[in-house]
Amino acid sequence: MSFEDSLYEVVRRAVSNELQKQIFELRESITATPSQPTDGKLYLSAKEAADFMGIKLQTLYQNIERVPHVKKHGKLLFTRDGLISYVEQK
Template sequence: MSNPFAEIYERLGNIEGFLLALDEKLTPTLPQPTDGKKYLTAKEAAEFMGIKQQTLYQNIEQVPHIKKHGKLHFVKADLVAYMEEGRKEIEQKKGGRK
């Protein structure tokens, strides 16, 4: 007769391995900037988004940003996600008119 504690220990190890593998697959990975620069300035963020810097500042409460030492910093991946949210809202409005 096998030791039930050893069997439980083995099964827990299998479950742990399965959960770790599943976590790796489900954890989203953010795209890394190809230019090696992690953060954008307000001017660069506005250019990236195709808007004027003044427009960026006027809508700063809605745009994801980091404020450190009195300066605003932006992550490209956050800006892309923010702009994609706008597309989803537009598509939902179009879909609701049918």
């Protein structure tokens, strides 16, 4: 294999990996779009809630019994007010 062929393969793999990453992130953002419930409060997805609190998503799931949330259509939803209250209680 020539140097040019090797270089081409490295670039092709890098582009392919980047595209796969962007597709994954796009899918995540589509499925993690918060719902607008009838009470007018904006709900956060689990990922957004973890980011809002500055913790890893895994840590949120490990403590889910203590973190105020609702489950709608199989998704966990969180309010900013609920998360702030939870953090202030600790």
